[in-house]
Amino acid sequence: MYKLSKRARVLSVLLVIGLLLVMVGCGSSSTGNDEGNQQQVGSDYPKSPVTIIVPMKAGGSTDMVARTIQPYLNKHLGASVVVENVEGGGGKMGVSQVYRAKPDGYELLLGVFPAWLLTQRIDKTADYDVTEMVPLYNISGKDYNALAVPYDSPIQTLEDFLATTKEKTIKVSGSGLGTNSFLAFVLLKDVVGANVDYIPYNSGSEAALAVVGKHVDACVGSVISFKPLSDDKKIRVIATFGPDRAEAFPDAPTYVESGFPKAAFDITLGIMAPPGLPDEIKSKLESAIEQAVNDPEFIEKAKQASIGLAPMNSEKYKESIMQADQIIQDNLDALIAGSQGN
Amino acid sequence: MELFIEGIMMALAPHNILYLFLGCIVGLVVGVLPGLGPIFGVALFLPLTFNLPVDTSLILLTAIYGATAYGDGITSILLKVPGGPSGLAITFDGYPLTQQGKAGMALGALAGSALLGDLVGIFSLAAIAPPLSALAMKIGPAEYFMLTMFGLSMVSMIGKGQGQAIKGFILACFGLLLSFFGRDVITGAMRFTFNVPYLEDGIQFIPACIGLFAVSQAITLAEQGSSIAGDHALIDKPWKGILSTIKHWYVTLRSSIVGVLMSCIPGIGITVASLMSYMVEERVSKEKGSYGKGNIRGVIAPQAAASATNGGELIPAFSLGIPSGPCSAIFIAALTLHGLQPGLMFFTTAGKAAYSLYAGMFLSAIVFFILGITCTPLFSRVSKIPASILVPTIVVLSFTGSFAIRNMVGDLVITAIFGVVGYFLFKYNWPVPSLVLGLILGELAESNFHRALMISDGSYGIFVSSPLALGLLLVILAMIAWTYIIAPLRERSKIKKAV
Numbered sequence: 143m144y145k146l147s148k149r150a151r152v153l154s155v156l157l158v159i160g161l162l163l164v165m166v167g168c169g170s171s172s173t174g175n176d177e178g179n180q181q182q183v184g185s186d187y188p189k190s191p192v193t194i195i196v197p198m199k200a201g202g203s204t205d206m207v208a209r210t211i212q213p214y215l216n217k218h219l220g221a222s223v224v225v226e227n228v229e230g231g232g233g234k235m236g237v238s239q240v241y242r243a244k245p246d247g248y249e250l251l252l253g254v255f256p257a258w259l260l261t262q263r264i265d266k267t268a269d270y271d272v273t274e275m276v277p278l279y280n281i282s283g284k285d286y287n288a289l290a291v292p293y294d295s296p297i298q299t300l301e302d303f304l305a306t307t308k309e310k311t312i313k314v315s316g317s318g319l320g321t322n323s324f325l326a327f328v329l330l331k332d333v334v335g336a337n338v339d340y341i342p343y344n345s346g347s348e349a350a351l352a353v354v355g356k357h358v359d360a361c362v363g364s365v366i367s368f369k370p371l372s373d374d375k376k377i378r379v380i381a382t383f384g385p386d387r388a389e390a391f392p393d394a395p396t397y398v399e400s401g402f403p404k405a406a407f408d409i410t411l412g413i414m415a416p417p418g419l420p421d422e423i424k425s426k427l428e429s430a431i432e433q434a435v436n437d438p439e440f441i442e443k444a445k446q447a448s449i450g451l452a453p454m455n456s457e458k459y460k461e462s463i464m465q466a467d468q469i470i471q472d473n474l475d476a477l478i479a480g481s482q483g484n
Numbered sequence: 485m486e487l488f489i490e491g492i493m494m495a496l497a498p499h500n501i502l503y504l505f506l507g508c509i510v511g512l513v514v515g516v517l518p519g520l521g522p523i524f525g526v527a528l529f530l531p532l533t534f535n536l537p538v539d540t541s542l543i544l545l546t547a548i549y550g551a552t553a554y555g556d557g558i559t560s561i562l563l564k565v566p567g568g569p570s571g572l573a574i575t576f577d578g579y580p581l582t583q584q585g586k587a588g589m590a591l592g593a594l595a596g597s598a599l600l601g602d603l604v605g606i607f608s609l610a611a612i613a614p615p616l617s618a619l620a621m622k623i624g625p626a627e628y629f630m631l632t633m634f635g636l637s638m639v640s641m642i643g644k645g646q647g648q649a650i651k652g653f654i655l656a657c658f659g660l661l662l663s664f665f666g667r668d669v670i671t672g673a674m675r676f677t678f679n680v681p682y683l684e685d686g687i688q689f690i691p692a693c694i695g696l697f698a699v700s701q702a703i704t705l706a707e708q709g710s711s712i713a714g715d716h717a718l719i720d721k722p723w724k725g726i727l728s729t730i731k732h733w734y735v736t737l738r739s740s741i742v743g744v745l746m747s748c749i750p751g752i753g754i755t756v757a758s759l760m761s762y763m764v765e766e767r768v769s770k771e772k773g774s775y776g777k778g779n780i781r782g783v784i785a786p787q788a789a790a791s792a793t794n795g796g797e798l799i800p801a802f803s804l805g806i807p808s809g810p811c812s813a814i815f816i817a818a819l820t821l822h823g824l825q826p827g828l829m830f831f832t833t834a835g836k837a838a839y840s841l842y843a844g845m846f847l848s849a850i851v852f853f854i855l856g857i858t859c860t861p862l863f864s865r866v867s868k869i870p871a872s873i874l875v876p877t878i879v880v881l882s883f884t885g886s887f888a889i890r891n892m893v894g895d896l897v898i899t900a901i902f903g904v905v906g907y908f909l910f911k912y913n914w915p916v917p918s919l920v921l922g923l924i925l926g927e928l929a930e931s932n933f934h935r936a937l938m939i940s941d942g943s944y945g946i947f948v949s950s951p952l953a954l955g956l957l958l959v960i961l962a963m964i965a966w967t968y969i970i971a972p973l974r975e976r977s978k979i980k981k982a983v
Contacts, residue, residue, distance in 0.1 A: 148707050155706045155875060159900050160698070199810065202528045206817055209534055225531070229890055231684050267681065313939050320673040341938050342670050344931070348750055349804045354804065357624030358939060369807035370827040429908055446823030481672040
């Protein structure tokens with residue numbers, strides 16, 4: 143075999159690497175889904191697979207909702223539905239991708255509120271506007287945020303908590319900045335007026351572990367993530383941030399009933415489409431998702447997986463998004479202040 | 485007791501065995517692909533488990549994890565290309581062994597320690613999960629910080645052992661610098677992102693590793709021109725390797741324990757576990773100089789630790805419902821989807837499912853062990869393949885793997901850049917693992933340092949406030965004192981006596 147000189151060999155490998163990069167870079171600049179490019183408005187939709195983009199890692203509780211409903215969407219839409227995870231930027235990559243996708247009904251977004259609005263309003267580098275996107279149907283909700291303390295903490299009720307904050311600053315853990323639990327914290331601090339400090343952790347589970355291990359005094363997180371720990375008597379949920387009491391914690395009062403009507407929000411998960419979706423496709427999708435959500439098998443599975451259902455049609459969904467936006471706008475200054483230079 | 489028997493029977497059901505084999509094969513394949521490790525394998529197959537019964541899902545996922553953790557070591561030994569995050573530490577001594585024509589023995593040791601490590605992990609999960617998860621709860625920000633300091637201090641000490649202390653230190657600091665890229669989790673500030681959205685998530689560890697080790701190795705091989713084992717005769721003796729894991733049982737056991745402990749603490753993963761166990765072995769060994777040149781214990785230690793994480797990572801996941809890493813998060817998802825709740829209830833209400841999982845883990849360890857050993861003679865032939873075929877294969881597989889993780893072109897750019905950087909670092913004898921440690925421990929160290937101070941309202945006392953944190957600090961100081969003060973003094977007095 144012809145043997146090149148050492149230097150030539152090294153250079154040839156570097157050349158190959160460079161070529162590969164150029165090819166991949168060129169190849170990926172065209173957005174996928176060539177089949178759906180035909181703009182036949184709705185009459186033969188759907189005629190190829192529909193992708194739901196989940197802007198987070200696989201395996202999280204949000205991701206689970208998409209995957210649980212996927213087979214039922216398959217059934218009622220009459221097309222193959224695929225769930226794809228697009229991580230990055232705390233959700234920004236995925237949302238941005240769908241925001242800029244072709245509005246032909248083949249690429250949809252798992253809408254999580256108030257999370258996607260939070261990232262949009264707090265983070266100046268978000269290049270999308272979720273309020274322009276088309277809300278199709280909402281699937282899950284009632285996964286309110288809650289305030290929890292260690293099980294054997296001297297603080298047993300919300301009153302105890304508020305009393306203690308008058309004497310010292312309470313450290314509250316939560317998952318990151320610009321997340322649902324961060325909003326809960328800001329409501330706690332500014333609307334309820336408690337003297338609290340935020341200790342951000344990388345994820346909800348780590349934040350919960352911090353309160354179990356008593357490294358912090360309290361934690362804000364979702365009801366779903368607290369339930370196993372509460373059942374095992376490791377933490378105690380003392381209040382919830384929903385408009386109504388949480389099913390999982392019927393004994394925990396809401397902030398609303400404790401005299402703080404503005405400290406309430408719901409976390410909703412639904413399906414959205416890029417702006418400009420034709421009405422025909424929109425109504426087909428809306429009715430397909432509605433059927434999937436009301437499918438008795440799905441309801442059973444959701445119950446098993448502790449997914450709270452909150453079906454809302456497109457109009458109601460849009461209303462709920464606007465309400466979430468309102469809460470964020472009311473507390474915008476505090477949110478921005480809290481998420482920069484803690 | 486009947487639950488136990490029922491669980492084993494359940495695991496032996498034909499369809500479970502089928503998925504077990506599938507998992508092992510998938511795991512071996514994913515393991516061999518450069519850079520892709522257990523997390524990738526498990527995440528890839530998660531969707532498949534939705535329509536499977538819960539016991540089958542768990543068995544499939546754990547078989548994939550165990551087989552991938554083992555498979556990651558194969559290319560590490562044969563090609564100096566880490567098959568996955570845990571494979572890094574295995575390249576240190578595995579590759580020199582291949583160069584000496586002892587690939588078979590190294591692969592045998594790999595298989596043996598994978599099996600034994602996995603078993604220790606299973607035992608810890610099944611028998612002593614509650615006290616271990618109680619330990620996991622005691623680790624707060626101050627303790628995490630001390631752990632990372634422990635890891636980083638080892639870096640410079642190993643460097644000293646091989647005369648590269650300063651270089652190691654510089655690279656570790658450089659690695660720390662690289663870890664600061666991106667959005668800071670505590671303050672939300674963007675650092676070193678230069679307005680490039682891709683950099684917001686920082687320098688991704690796996691693409692960088694693939695570049696530093698796989699691509700740089702491809703370039704080096706191209707330069708070298710011949711096959712890896714060169715003219716050495718192939719000493720194909722996997723059995724000798726397997727026996728060595730039993731001969732050095734204390735290494736195997738010690739490393740497995742390190743693996744279990746590291747993985748049951750949330751946030752510390754399989755990579756740190758395998759690197760730490762390698763470093764610990766090197767430190768306590770009497771033949772420090774031989775590590776890095778083909779000491780079989782340098783293969784046993786990291787692999788035993790890596791395989792032990794299969795069970796270890798599930799400890800807080802199953803006993804508290806808190807995942808200690810991305811893999812256990814997926815396991816918890818699989819549980820919740822089938823209506824089972826992790827936590828103490830899991831062991832009582834799920835009973836059967838838990839035991840079938842342990843039985844499944846045990847069986848899959850044996851299966852991948854046998855599959856691996858039978859394929860070993862085939863694998864070791866790879867060390868005889870000429871570079872002209874190996875190099876393009878490695879390059880293509882590396883870039884494919886790097887892209888497969890997040891589908892981002894940016895990751896490929898990182899791999900390319902680090903490939904070139906790694907090539908030059910290795911060429912001029914700089915200890916690349918130090919850079920890796922800085923990169924991987926940086927975020928953990930900084931964010932926990934910050935959190936600890938936030939909790940203590942600025943008081944540094946928090947770092948010595950708990951027995952664990954204080955203990956770690958003392959161990960670090962003691963090791964530094966030993967390496968830099970006491971050992972050299974002893975050397976000098978020995979020389980004086982000789983004279």
